Amino acid sequence: MTKEQVIKIFKEKFNNENPEVYTSPGRVNLIGEHTDYNGSFVFPGAIDKGMIAAIRFNGTDKIRAYAIDLDESSEFGLIEEDAPNEGWAKYLFGVCREIIKRGGTVKAFDTVFAGDVPLGAGMSSSAALESTYAFALNDLLNLGIDKFELARIGQSTEHNYVGVKCGIMDQFASIFGKEGHLIRLDTKTMEYEYFPFNPKGYKLVLLDTLVKHELASSAYNARRASCENTAATISKLHPEVKFLRDASMDMLNEVKDQISEEDYMRSKYVIEETQRVIDVSNALQQGDYETVGQKMYETHHGMSKLYEVSCEELDFLNDIAKEHGVTGSRVMGGGFGGCTINLVKDELYDSFIADAKKQFKEKYGHEPKVYDVVISDGARKL
CATH class of the missing domain: 3.30.230.10 (Ribosomal Protein S5; domain 2)
Known part of the structure; x- marks a missing residue:
């Protein structure tokens, strides 16, 4: 408006x-x-x-x-x-x-x-x-x-x-x-x-599954508890660790036998995700959007398999992105529904979107919504 x-x-x-x-x-x-x-x-x-x-x-x-x-x-x-x-x-x-x-x-x-x-x-x-x-x-x-x-x-x-x-x-x-x-x-x-973030020759597009699975809030609290439990366990050996972001994979492996397998998986995801953000920062300074895309796929895999906050519909869209050679794709947000965020080369855009809509509708009975987004300014007076 x-x-x-x-x-x-x-x-x-x-x-x-x-x-x-x-x-x-x-x-x-x-x-x-x-x-x-x-x-x-x-x-x-x-x-x-x-x-x-x-x-x-x-x-x-x-x-x-x-x-x-x-x-x-x-x-x-x-x-x-x-x-x-x-x-x-x-x-x-x-x-x-x-x-x-x-x-x-x-x-x-x-x-x-x-x-x-x-x-x-x-x-x-x-x-x-x-x-x-x-x-x-x-x-x-x-x-x-x-x-x-x-x-x-x-x-x-x-x-x-x-x-x-x-x-x-x-x-x-x-x-x-x-x-x-x-x-x-x-x-x-x-x-x-x-x-x-000026990805010339690429588009940033969200595909909205239009599903929201009921797990979200209880699962969020459980994952938060997993991370806090691991951080507390590590800090007994390494007092400088206040949050999981302060821990390394070596520190996590040190306490592997003191925490549950589930806590280990959740924590592994967070420690790796922290590193991915640093890798993406470096890639953006070089204008290297291929590395950015690769890290997005790694995040999706981690959220799906280690953090277990993806869902069938999101994984399906992520697979279609891979098949189409989309540069990067992952679930965005808390998970259990919502959108994938995709970094797509201009020349692949039309066929990827058309195919994602078609295949998703055949499988789930409705098309995903498509939102093209451009990175813009914050709050202001018009």
Whole structure:
């Protein structure tokens, strides 16, 4: 949806007043999966799909919000007892409350918003929504909140008002995104670095299985526990190891007989994935996208066979990518459904997509959705 369309809808809803317009993107993660809670690296980039919001202060004590895509309205105040019932409105309310908790003054406003980040496809539509409003209020009210704190406001909104104990990556990517660059974020130190991502002659495309298997949340907790157990076991011999990212394969093999086979497999994946992120960083600096692709396949294999968070549909799409000579392909996100992210040479693109759709439909009864993505800028005023 364009800036002009959003302004038009705002004016229809709220007496022809002129609003300010802000946007924030969704994100992809090229590599570094299930590494954030292990104190390791993630490698996200903001994409050319996101949320767009028109906003204007209204001089009352109530926020009046309209979700264009859902055709739903919500009205709520700014104190804790005023929490709205609508799920989507909790994100706006949470951002306001988190700013207030940090000593910021928030004034009530009218707003409409829309998005083109597909819901449930692992591109983080919720972080895009939080970042849009955190960035907008900070800008409009001159609150002077730094970008890291804006990302944390989004994360705290998820924790305290939505009930999702997410890491910082999604909000970080949405706020810090930079066109033509991926961001390597060290989740232990919060240091970050931009790496050029200009794959001339390649496309970055997501294939969405449109399935979500029920295992996701309980399996996530079990894997997190596996990793923490291994790190604790290693740290008895090596006190410097606080997270799995601090451990080497040699250290893991030292304690192999003290942990379960399952914990060993999970930990092997994380230690190898940490190294893969470093390898991809080096490859990107050389413009070596073939190595990037090879590491993506290795990640998929690790997530499927060692971490066991893939599923039949994702493995099927990964196999088709291999058969077509696609440069890189892997499951993106937590797993158990969602998307594969694929780095595809331009000349292979049409035949790969056509064949993936056809074969997937024959096997599962529906086509995967296809999203081409371009690495773009983070939160901003339009």
